[in-house]
Amino acid sequence: MSAEAAARRPVRRTRRGDEKSEQIRLAAAEMFLERGFDGVSLDEIVKAVGGSKANVYTHFGNKEGLFAAVVEGLCEGFLASVVAIDASGLSPEEGLARLARALVETLLQDRHLAFHRLMIAESGRFPALGRVWFESGPETSRRALARFVAAQQRAGRLDAGDPHRAATLFHDMVTFNLLVRAMLGDRPSEGEIGQTIDAAVAVFLRGYAGRSIIP
Amino acid sequence: MSAEAAARRPVRRTRRGDEKSEQIRLAAAEMFLERGFDGVSLDEIVKAVGGSKANVYTHFGNKEGLFAAVVEGLCEGFLASVVAIDASGLSPEEGLARLARALVETLLQDRHLAFHRLMIAESGRFPALGRVWFESGPETSRRALARFVAAQQRAGRLDAGDPHRAATLFHDMVTFNLLVRAMLGDRPSEGEIGQTIDAAVAVFLRGYAGRSIIP
DNA sequence: TGAATACCATACCGTACAGTACTATTTGGG
DNA sequence: CCCAAATAGTACTGTACGGTATGGTATTCA
DSSP: OTTTTTTTOOOOOHHHHHHHHHHHHHHHHHHHHHHTTOOOHHHHHHOOOOOOOHHHHHSSSSHHHHHHHHHHHHHHTHHHHHHTTOOTTTOOHHHHHHHHHHHHHHHHHHHHHHHHHHHHTTTTTTTHHHHHHHHHHHHHHHHHHHHHHHHHTTSSSOSSOOOOOOOOHHHHHHHHHHHHHHHHOOOOHHHHHHHHHHHHHHHHHHSSSSOOOOO | TTTTOOOOOOOOHHHHHHHHHHHHHHHHHHHHHHHHHOOOOOOHHHHHHSSSSSHHHHHHHSHHHHHHHHHHHHTTTTHHHTTOOOOOSSSSSHHHHHHHHHHHHTTHHHHHHHHHHHHHTTTTTTTHHHHHHHHHTHHHHHHHHHHHHHHHTTTSSSOOHHHHHHHHHHHHHHHHHHHHHTTTOOOOOOHHHHHHHHHHHHHHHHSSSSSSOOO
16 A cells, blocks of 8 residues: 555556556456455456466555555546536526436446445545545535536525535435445335435525525 | 354353353454454454353354344444433524534544444445444434424424435435544544534525425 | 353364465567 | 566465364352
């Protein structure tokens, strides 16, 4: 994890080497997602991807270095579809609902649930990775929501005080319960998802329709 | 974990035996909280508490059985101070703020953060334990909030539709962001905690002051 | 008190894992 | 084409762990 851990890179970068380390990263990602850091051995990874264990060490230094590379790769990508949404032409109701819907659909994917679990589980052992994840995950979602809130404020359709704080409240109303329940294997139904989003949108808009009382 | 896992109990229960298994559970709890299921070996636990490894097996069957006993013991206790609060005499503002404050103070304790991390981490491997935790944790908090909301509704001071749904939204606004950040080692300041609670209370009350539009 | 049995101490078994050593083979830039 | 370096293959080391076996000691209950 620390600077020298991932330092034993091959001294000469080659196309083949990049491809190989990419293969290792991708295969390791799926296995870590499925069984956690301790649940996967390097021997398994090597067996799955082919090649030799020594080569893993030349690319990633050690198991923790490989894990860090895997996590950093996974951090990007999950929220791309949410961030790409342009809701600027929609009403506050429609925009919030649309963003919330996309967010929930992303978060409840099995792959993301596994990733979320992995990050919470290992953020004690890898605090730096935990922070990378927080920025590229929850904070990225909240910023996307905050951009929409700020735009609606500029258009005079919302009075929400600090847009990021308001976006955080909305984000958390929409995601927390659904996310935790899905992580425990009790997948929320479509109906429940819709009701949660509708309720969150309603509370949010009623709370921020008039002049804000939030400092 | 399954039925026969924890079945190899001592055939004769004695005071000494109960004390011993209690000691084992308590010592193991602290170690599991600190380092997770895989991070603790039975040899360590035995060394910490004294006695013999074989005896751990007669009491708990195997490592998973010990873990289950530990978790079930930990589930009770964290939220006792929150559930005990009687806010019935307070205004909606004061009552919600008081409950939220107590809840956050409980959730942000190091011991609880470790417990939360442990449950998320291991809920994949121990789904039954995950459900026990969900009921005795987040759901218990939400029910306590829902009782207060329902009482305020009966008194005509709130119109929040389904109290449990409203309580869930409030609970999640108050806890999610603070909890995740604290779990990542970025402990929120007192000021941030206060602002989060104030903002959540304000949005909630403005959202539910008038006639509810929530189905 | 005495027999049943819970508990202690310790050694042990089989397995699994991170990481290394070393040789053979393949690749790729000069 | 050639040689330095990357990769493959594989064997190995040391360690750690879950779980069992055994034989002796302390408790408990009748």
